[in-house]
Amino acid sequence: MYPIKFHPILKERLWGGKKLGKVLGKPITSEITGESWELSGVKNDVSVVSNGEWAGKTLQQLIDGHPKDLLGQSVVERFGTEFPILIKFIDAKQDLSIQLHPNDELATKRHNSFGKTEMWYIMAAEPKAQLIVGFNKEVSRKEYVQSLDNDTLLDLLNYETVEEGDAFFINTGKIHAIGAGVLLAEIQQTSDITYRVFDFNRRDKDGNLRELHTELALDAIDYGKKDDFKIAYSKEKDRVNAMVDCPYFKTNFLQLTNNKTMNTNDRESFTIYMCVGGSVVVANDYGEAQITKGETVVVPAKSKIISLRTEGVKLLEVTI
Structure with a gap:
């Protein structure tokens, strides 16, 4: 895992x-x-x-x-x-x-x-x-x-x-x-x-x-004019910034300047990290993987602690 x-x-x-x-x-x-x-x-x-x-x-x-x-x-x-x-x-x-x-x-x-x-x-x-x-x-x-x-x-x-x-x-x-x-x-x-x-x-x-x-x-088109598409989100460094929380996925933005530990004990879902800048080593109790800009990693749901080791990275964190 x-x-x-x-x-x-x-x-x-x-x-x-x-x-x-x-x-x-x-x-x-x-x-x-x-x-x-x-x-x-x-x-x-x-x-x-x-x-x-x-x-x-x-x-x-x-x-x-x-x-x-x-x-x-x-x-x-x-x-x-x-x-x-x-x-x-x-x-x-x-x-x-x-x-x-x-x-x-x-x-x-x-x-x-x-x-x-x-x-x-x-x-x-x-x-x-x-x-x-x-x-x-x-x-x-x-x-x-x-x-x-x-x-x-x-x-x-x-x-x-x-x-x-x-x-x-x-x-x-x-x-x-x-x-x-x-x-x-x-x-x-x-x-x-x-x-x-x-x-x-x-x-x-x-x-x-x-x-x-x-x-x-x-029959599939929404013909209305709706300004509901631009996502307003915080880009505060070294914290989890919520972006989207919809029935199909949840996405957070993380801009880390140093290491961070994620406690996912209450998360009944896998976690996906998409690297959109920099690099990071993603680790759990079973192993680790490094990702750089343009790479993606999946952390299985069995993981309850995720370690992110980095000197600078931008991540999209995706769960269900």
Whole structure:
């Protein structure tokens, strides 16, 4: 039950670039690498352990063999042996498609999947880089459909200029897109269900327009104007700063200047640390693992004391 690291699962994307390699040290082999899946239980994309005695085993094999010790009693009761979170780093060299994700009810009915609530932490952003998050006014379904027909959807969208350290919470149904020049960490429900509604009329390497999900999206979109997406959080050093507490995950921000011990005796969940700056040795009673910027580690739920040894690190701490 030592702190467990996994091999990244690298994904080519039409909009991807090279920053996952240049900035985060991922072993990319393509100049359009858009995503590094750090921790995944998604079918056909299950993470494989990279350190310690379990090296070579899959996340699912560990869960099947040690469900309560790894996930925690309450997580098993709620999700069974399915890992409930998907962790990624994303490099957008170009704008991503404008998209949204269905809620649990729709995703279960249509795809036998979880919905996709997610959050973003901006690790780097080129000057004037933006996100699209929601609409800039209340929009009716009819007005939305007309904007697709008239190619004026972009006029209805809300644009947010971003910089390092900004964080955003994306509810299901909220229309959104990551803009060119953004490198971010993403925490989300385990789901790969995306409804793409506009793709800037781009074509893939074979000259084809990518599939849109216009009809599926109509019943899934939140047409309201809601300023509920920018996460206001403290960045006080050497303490746990709460960011998100939603039904699907809890995320804290830690900026440590020296060692810290975390008592997790009341936590019935695994703990994930995503390193977004610096480096740290994460240790428990069973072993330790070092992570640097762009790496992720999972501490099994059986751990009740977590030791963080560092001279300087920025971490996203994720639990259920």
